[in-house]
Amino acid sequence: MWCVLKGCQRKVRRPFADTLAQQKVVEPANQCPEDTEPHTVTICAFLVDWQQLAATMHIQPVSPPPLPLGVLGVSPKHWWVGVSCGFVYVALSLGLSAIYLTLLQPAFSNDLWWPRYNVTVHQALLIDLFNAALATQANGTIDLLASWTVIDKSYDSSVATAEIYPTYMRRLVWAELSSVEYAVVNLRSMSGSWSLWMCTQYCWVDLQRQFEVAHTAGRQQRCADRYSANGAVYMETMLRNQDWDDFIANYGGDGGIFTISVQAWLEQVPSGQLWLAATASARRTTTVPQEIAYWRTQNITSYKLQWQNRIQGGLSETIIVENAFGIEEGVTVKSLPQTMEAWTSYAMYWFPVDDFTVLQSMNMSLIRSADNAFVQLSPIAFEDLLGLQDADGDYIRQ
Numbered sequence: 416m417w418c419v420l421k422g423c424q425r426k427v428r429r430p431f432a433d434t435l436a437q438q439k440v441v442e443p444a445n446q447c448p449e450d451t452e453p454h455t456v457t458i459c460a461f462l463v464d465w466q467q468l469a470a471t472m473h474i475q476p477v478s479p480p481p482l483p484l485g486v487l488g489v490s491p492k493h494w495w496v497g498v499s500c501g502f503v504y505v506a507l508s509l510g511l512s513a514i515y516l517t518l519l520q521p522a523f524s525n526d527l528w529w530p531r532y533n534v535t536v537h538q539a540l541l542i543d544l545f546n547a548a549l550a551t552q553a554n555g556t557i558d559l560l561a562s563w564t565v566i567d568k569s570y571d572s573s574v575a576t577a578e579i580y581p582t583y584m585r586r587l588v589w590a591e592l593s594s595v596e597y598a599v600v601n602l603r604s605m606s607g608s609w610s611l612w613m614c615t616q617y618c619w620v621d622l623q624r625q626f627e628v629a630h631t632a633g634r635q636q637r638c639a640d641r642y643s644a645n646g647a648v649y650m651e652t653m654l655r656n657q658d659w660d661d662f663i664a665n666y667g668g669d670g671g672i673f674t675i676s677v678q679a680w681l682e683q684v685p686s687g688q689l690w691l692a693a694t695a696s697a698r699r700t701t702t703v704p705q706e707i708a709y710w711r712t713q714n715i716t717s718y719k720l721q722w723q724n725r726i727q728g729g730l731s732e733t734i735i736v737e738n739a740f741g742i743e744e745g746v747t748v749k750s751l752p753q754t755m756e757a758w759t760s761y762a763m764y765w766f767p768v769d770d771f772t773v774l775q776s777m778n779m780s781l782i783r784s785a786d787n788a789f790v791q792l793s794p795i796a797f798e799d800l801l802g803l804q805d806a807d808g809d810y811i812r813q
Contacts, residue, residue, distance in 0.1 A: 526744050527744055528738060534575045535573060539570055541736070542746065543568065543578050544559060544566065547564075549748075581751060584728050588728060589719060589720060595707055595715060597718070598646060598647075599703055600703060602652070602657070607658060608661075610654075610657055610662060611666060611672075612726075612766050612767075613647070613653070613720055613766075616764055617649070617650050617767060617781075618639075618648040618649070620651065620677060621651045621690050623713075624639075625690075626783075627782070628782055631794075635783070643714070645715075645719050646715040647719055650677070652715070655701075666771070672768070672775040675774060676771045676775060676781045677771075677780070678691065680784075680786070681782070722760065723758075724758060725756060727751075727755070727756050729754075731747065731750050731751075733746065733747050777792075779791075
């Protein structure tokens with residue numbers, strides 16, 4: 416629809432700049448005539464005082480464009496000299512950087528920043544030296560330049576090799592790691608399922624030696640003569656540091672191997688009842704230092720297990736090597752997995768779990784003073800049980 420413009424005009428004399436600053440449309444003072452025809456849009460035009468508008472306008476200066484190099488007075492010859500110098504600078508920077516990296520490469524080849532240090536030669540020798548030292552001492556200082564630090568071995572192989580002896584782990588378990596402090600901490604971290612798989616022939620149930628459990632009278636006497644200071648021959652030292660609920664879930668309850676072979680008889684005597692109650696709550700009510708002190712009051716000085724070759728224990732040892740900048744790196748000197756072996760030590764003893772399992776099947780107690788003690792049975796020779804042969808290959812018990 417086209418709009419019809421009609422004449423109602425009015426002059427408005429106002430500076431154009433003021434109008435822009437106010438940012439609003441100036442409405443006319445009066446309306447257009449009332450006789451405007453229907454469907455007609457009336458636009459009231461305003462006249463601007465162009466003279467006053469021109470007076471308020473300002474001319475802004477415009478910067479001229481930059482002049483060419485030739486106009487500035489730089490000759491083409493000098494311009495090429497600058498470009499050439501730039502190229503030379505870049506080339507020298509790249510070349511010197513490459514030389515610098517080449518000089519650092521021997522030190523950057525390993526995390527310790529030791530020039531020409533590698534895994535197959537230097538680290539293998541370092542591992543052998545530490546393994547040789549650890550075989551005879553657990554702590555102290557080592558002089559790597561001493562006369563004994565000589566390894567009769569060639570280190571020219573492309574594959575790193577190190578001398579590791581499986582017997583080292585056994586020495587740790589049966590000699591070095593046998594203190595009361597070490598035993599208490601590790602017994603508390605051991606699961607209930609593993610508790611009866613420690614290779615030890617128990618001599619007594621309790622530390623007061625009321626309940627004897629040795630296989631023979633001769634063995635019981637040897638326990639009193641030789642092993643009374645060894646915490647590993649007492650069931651109590653193990654049970655006091657176990658989560659009792661976890662242990663009972665594995666070996667107790669109705670018909671459990673611990674229930675039949677030990678617990679059932681203890682529940683029939685007052686001293687046994689008191690012992691069970693105290694032992695079941697010992698871990699919850701004592702701290703590690705308190706438990707260690709309790710062992711000391713019972714004259715326990717060590718915790719040594721019996722040798723066996725059924726389970727070859729795993730081992731991992733790491734040393735920390737520090738360079739002159741204080742940067743440290745861990746180096747594994749031993750890593751032996753746990754393995755199952757031939758178990759020739761079976762002829763001497765198996766595991767406590769086997770004792771308990773056999774007695775459960777016969778509904779008999781391991782406690783020698785019990786009414787249903789295993790000592791009431793006729794003894795069975797190991798030769799008969801295992802079918803052992805003599806030096807000539809004969810079954811002497813058959």
